[in-house]
Amino acid sequence: LAAGVVDDSGHLHSFLVEATRADEGPEPVLARLFELGRRAIGQEQIRAVGIACGGPLDAARGTVSPLHLPGWQDVPLRALAEQTYDMPAVLENDATAAAAGEHRFGAGAGTANMLYLTLSTGVGGGAVVDGRLFRGGAGNGGEFGHVTVDWHGRLCRGCGRRGCLEAYVSGTSIAERAREAGLETSSAEEVAAAARAEDPVAEAVWAKTTAALACGLTSIVNLFEPERVVLGGGVTRSGEQLLAPVRQRVRADAMGPAARAAEIVVSALGDRVGVVGAAAIAFEKEGARG
Numbered sequence: 001l002a003a004g005v006v007d008d009s010g011h012l013h014s015f016l017v018e019a020t021r022a023d024e025g026p027e028p029v030l031a032r033l034f035e036l037g038r039r040a041i042g043q044e045q046i047r048a049v050g051i052a053c054g055g056p057l058d059a060a061r062g063t064v065s066p067l068h069l070p071g072w073q074d075v076p077l078r079a080l081a082e083q084t085y086d087m088p089a090v091l092e093n094d095a096t097a098a099a100a101g102e103h104r105f106g107a108g109a110g111t112a113n114m115l116y117l118t119l120s121t122g123v124g125g126g127a128v129v130d131g132r133l134f135r136g137g138a139g140n141g142g143e144f145g146h147v148t149v150d151w152h153g154r155l156c157r158g159c160g161r162r163g164c165l166e167a168y169v170s171g172t173s174i175a176e177r178a179r180e181a182g183l184e185t186s187s188a189e190e191v192a193a194a195a196r197a198e199d200p201v202a203e204a205v206w207a208k209t210t211a212a213l214a215c216g217l218t219s220i221v222n223l224f225e226p227e228r229v230v231l232g233g234g235v236t237r238s239g240e241q242l243l244a245p246v247r248q249r250v251r252a253d254a255m256g257p258a259a260r261a262a263e264i265v266v267s268a269l270g271d272r273v274g275v276v277g278a279a280a281i282a283f284e285k286e287g288a289r290g
Ligand SMILES: [Zn+2]
Pocket: 145, 146, 156, 157, 158, 159, 160, 161, 164, 166
């Protein structure tokens, strides 16, 4: 859980983080979330509450049934926030909000067409198309993690199909593939470190990671012809070890004009992208209301 006060230049006035403890169920988690929000606000004057949450959710109705929070079913998160803080609240899918945050305040600033992918426990995505945030029908569009990179491939925990990008490049999947290959490791970070130390098994796992990411990104870049692709999430802490081979491969494999246009960069907002992104959504709604 994270909460913070963000001004309309994207600056954070406060930022608080706390473990979710999802096993406690909705009510205690919500109580702690709203208390975290109160502490983040402190004496600040705020105008609106932005909430970013993992999907699936219904952004129009303001309800969430997040896969990563067992027991949450159609929780009316937006209405609860409006009651708690007595002000307007907006709700958005976390990766969509992150895309909005990077576009308004971060690595995607100044572009008309931009994609955001988070490589974390799972793989989420968001897009800005012709200067506007793409949401899909109920706010669950842009699921770039479930683009197929091998239709006979690994089972995807997120959606149940085979060969999704997420099944290769999420932090969870990288660590899992490394263990299957015989490495004793618990995280993608350790796999990356072992590959840098030239452990041949880790190098092979890492090469497959960058190849799978480049394969998925190539398809997505061909679809959108973005000016910029922003990558965030824990896996991107490996920096150029991840980005350099992916850039090279996407440039070689994507259709000419799209490949030349797309710049692949790392997130500017880092672990604050959720909070800043949620605020970007609130500012966007405020702007639309005039
Ligand atoms: Zn999937």
